[in-house]
Amino acid sequence: MAIHSRQSGFTLVELLIVLSIIGLLGATSMAIYRNARVRGDETAAVATLQGITQAQFAYAQLCGNQRYAPSLAALTTPMPTTSQAFLSPDLGMDPLVKSGYRFTLGGTVVTDAGVTCTGVSPVEAYQVTADPERPGLSGIRYFATNTDRAVYEDSETFTGNMPESGRPSHGTEMK
Numbered sequence: 001m002a003i004h005s006r007q008s009g010f011t012l013v014e015l016l017i018v019l020s021i022i023g024l025l026g027a028t029s030m031a032i033y034r035n036a037r038v039r040g041d042e043t044a045a046v047a048t049l050q051g052i053t054q055a056q057f058a059y060a061q062l063c064g065n066q067r068y069a070p071s072l073a074a075l076t077t078p079m080p081t082t083s084q085a086f087l088s089p090d091l092g093m094d095p096l097v098k099s100g101y102r103f104t105l106g107g108t109v110v111t112d113a114g115v116t117c118t119g120v121s122p123v124e125a126y127q128v129t130a131d132p133e134r135p136g137l138s139g140i141r142y143f144a145t146n147t148d149r150a151v152y153e154d155s156e157t158f159t160g161n162m163p164e165s166g167r168p169s170h171g172t173e174m175k
Contacts, residue, residue, distance in 0.1 A: 034137075038137070038138070038139055038140055040099075041099045041100040041101065041132070041138050041139050042139050042140070042141055042143075044098065044099035044100075044101070045098075045099060045100075045101040045103075045130045045139065045143050046143060046151060046174065048091065048096075048098055048099070048101070048103060048130070049103070049128060049130055049143055049144075049145045049151050050145075050151065051087065051088075051091070052072070052075070052087065052091070052103070052105070052128050052145070053128075053145050053149045053151075055069075055075045055086040055087040056068050056069060056075070056086075056126060056147075057149065058086050059074075059075060059086045059116075062079065062086075062117075063079055063086070063116050063117040063118060064116045064117075064122045065114075065116070065122070067110055067116065067122030067123060067124060068107060068122055068123050068124075068125065068126045068147070069086070069116070069118075069120065069122065069123070069126075070105075070107055070109055070120055070121060070122065070123045070126075071094045071105060071120075072087065072091055072092050072093060072094050072096055072103070072105050073092045073093065073094055074116075074118055074120045075087035075091070075092065076088070076089050076091065076092030077118040077119075077120075078118075079117055079118065080117060080118075081117070091103075097133060099138075100132060100133050100134065100137075100138025100139055101130045101131065101132055101133060101138065101139055101143075102130070102131050102132075102133055103128060103129070103130050104128065104129050104131075104159065105126060105127070105128045106126065106127055106128075106164075107123030107124070107125055107126035107127065107164055108123055108124055108125065108164065109121050109122070109123055110122055110123060110124050123164075124164075125146065125147040125164035125165045126146065126147055126164060127144065127145070127146040127147075127158075127162040127163065127164045128144060128145050128146070128162075129142070129143070129144045129157070129158045129159045129162055130142065130143040130144065131157050131158075131159055140155070141153045141154065141155060142154050142155070142156060142157045142158055142171075143158070143174075144158035144162045144168060144171070146162060146163060146164055146165055146166070147164055147165040148165055148166065150167075150173050150174075151173070151174045152167075152168055152171040152172065152173055152174065153171055153172060153174050154168075154170050154171030154172070156170065158170075158171065
């Protein structure tokens with residue numbers, strides 16, 4: 001009678017192949033996750049810029065006598081007549097850091113116009129820039145908008161060269 005000794009289990013080569021496949025799938029999924037995260041942060045940045053632009057337009061119409069708020073904090077100050085702010089309170093920091101982007105609002109203060117209904121000196125025109133906090137990780141693109149209410153994108157920052165009205169010297173308008 002012959003005795004067969006049979007060992008059950010996987011060989012070392014088989015285990016290494018399975019571990020290699022798992023590692024490859026993990027690396028691929030992390031790259032996809034990172035890309036999705038960057039796109040999400042960029043989408044949030046554009047939505048925030050559009051929200052600021054809409055708030056500035058409403059502020060000019062209802063509170064600023066056709067002039068704009070000088071800061072994001074001014075946009076979160078409630079109007080005395082309605083007790084409603086133009087922008088959500090969580091967006092009222094200057095500069096604002098949200099979803100991996102830093103938002104900075106600027107403008108030239110008008111000194112001869114008096115104060116707005118919220119008690120601040122208005123600006124004639126404004127510009128807002130959105131730069132990734134960690135370029136390449138929290139965002140790849142840079143965004144900006146101004147009094148003309150168009151949002152622009154580029155691979156380099158608009159900070160320091162975004163006009164208060166009109167097209168910037170670089171970048172393309174997002175449609």
